[in-house]
Amino acid sequence: MAKRPICPGMTVDLIEEETAALLRELGDIIANHRYFLSPRISALKAIRAKFCSQPAHPAPLPPLRNYEPPSKGKWRPRRG
Numbered sequence: 001m002a003k004r005p006i007c008p009g010m011t012v013d014l015i016e017e018e019t020a021a022l023l024r025e026l027g028d029i030i031a032n033h034r035y036f037l038s039p040r041i042s043a044l045k046a047i048r049a050k051f052c053s054q055p056a057h058p059a060p061l062p063p064l065r066n067y068e069p070p071s072k073g074k075w076r077p078r079r080g
Contacts, residue, residue, distance in 0.1 A: 023051055 014022065026048045033041050 019051060023048060 026044055030036070030041055030044055030048070035041065
């Protein structure tokens with residue numbers, strides 16, 4: 001049996017303080033839950049992601065390094 005949404009198309013109008021309090025509580029519940037991979041916590045993470053719908057920008061990559069082979073004078077093959 002497929003689950004149907006309880007209130008389809010429902011929108012919640014919250015002021016900034018209420019949104020901040022809700023996100024803070026969600027963060028505390030998620031951080032302090034014993035089983036962080038449980039379906040309940042996954043659902044709470046999805047709800048929190050809907051509030052924080054800003055695109056996540058990954059950290060910029062470090063500049064590429066220039067790798068060159070060693071010079072002939074610095075490294076010599078061993079002679080045995």
